[in-house]
Amino acid sequence: MSLKLILMRHAKSGWDDPTLSDYQRGLNARGQISAPAIGAWLQAKGHLPDLLLCSDATRTRETWAGLGFGAEERFLRDLYLAPSLTMLEVLRQAGAAQTVLMLGHNPGIAEFAQSLAKHAPQDGDFLRYPTCATTVFQFDIQNWAEVRAGSGEVLDFTIPRRLV
Secondary structure: OOEEEEEEEOOOEOOOOOOOOHHHOOEOHHHHHHHHHHHHHHHHHOOOOOEEEEEOOHHHHHHHHHHOOOOEEEEEHHHOOOOHHHHHHHHOOOOOOOEEEEEEOOOHHHHHHHHHEOOOOOOHHHHHOOOOOEEEEEEOOOOHHHOOOOOEEEEEEEOHHHOO
């Protein structure tokens, strides 16, 4: 049996309203285009989530809404600016879902992607993990509690500017 993880950084957010905290910032115009493009790419590749594990910040929620998927949703404050170890702990509690989409922030999301990859893609954008970067991993495990560093096979990786 194998499980699939879609690891995504939120789409591009705006800084134009100085009255908003970092947590409250929403997507800018580019982000509002990028999220649906990534959603269409995932759908075309057959990577559809059963479960969303998402930071509860505004920009991650808006990214999720822009993807256009339906799935069980868990919006978690623990994933707001979370380090990779926290992301691993949250993922290990994903339950029975076959495909999980985890949506978060840098630098933690980039570090988490790098730590999971058995063989990282030879792609500078994978290391930078720009906004809305998305990696699809496959793990040959029975349940999410078994996820370990270096055990994820990278199936796909892209960024929005390659799609729009």
